[in-house]
Amino acid sequence: MYKYPIEIHHEANSVWATCRDLPEFHAAADTLSELMSESADGIVSALSIYVDQRRAIPKASSPLKNEHVVHLSALILAKIELWNTMIERDMRKADLVRTLNAKPVTVDRLIDFCHSSKLEHVENALLALGKRLSISVEPA
Template identity: 50%
Template sequence: MYDYAIRFEKDAAPGLAIFCRDLPELNSYGDDQEHAIREALDAIETTLSLYVDQRRAIPEATPAQEGEHVIHLPAVTVAKIALWNEMMKRGMRKADLCRALGVHQAQGDRLVDFLHTSKMEQLEAALKALETSIRVSPADPDWIDMPHGGAQAGFYIERLVDAYRAAGVTEMPIGKTKEGLSSVKDYSLDYLLRTRYARQPNTMQAVDAVLDQITATGRFIRSSMKDPVTGREVESLALA
């Protein structure tokens, strides 16, 4: 319903410009396609905040067209959209929402602030107070979510397959470590995840929650191998 499709256009300057048919106010930029996709969620949420500032209903997403890339919004963002659109439908202002919920102005404002983090439980309570609700569709099974990578951090499983092939390997050490990026082995899965798909490279990304999603796709298996530098037996992730 709110998974917006974006397109990339080359500009005179190096990199790619980002546009969205459903949100014509959106205008962002990326050094390359992967960087542009990582920047897209922030661009969408910034654009949604303009709709709130202008007291306009937020449009639903239309089906992606050829060459476009779909951005899957977090459930919290979808809940905020649903809450805001219900308020617009009823002609409610933020002050009206605060009175309906019995909360302070600042607390109520955050519930429809797309640039502020809110708890899903608070949004569900607000929707219930307005006698409405949302249904979040099951996640795309090919999308790997990185809970410690920052907002909308993650990747499609085929991108990881391609990364292995580009590196000329079928198996990588997982390289679990809580150290900063400078201490991570540059031939490990954790290094690849930190540098390609995460906005928080100094936080470990090859955690079990991510590895479980990867192996659930059937494209990879957890195994063990000899570290190519130290020769020690280490945990690894191999192409299935």
């Protein structure tokens, strides 16, 4: 659902990537290995733009033949679901503050993709919005 495919572009001494699902995403590195690591951070940065602009985060499309897939952490996936649920319900941060009876800074951190929130805090916020977090493990 949120395993974003990226297209790799090769140049003389570097590689860079784009993502058709997230046009705001860009990453560059010297090697493919470094690029894959940088790509996860680049996607997190792109997701922050969606929050800043109060837009829903798009689901990932199926990868094309030559694309690589960037897997995001369970925490980031949970935050995407929380954010998209808020957007679907036309909720603002203040609405979530009231719903959770929490401090504004707590809610800011829950929807900040760069903040290392505790997964159970995001899970509790989703539960308050009528969603249950479910995690599965699959082969790498």
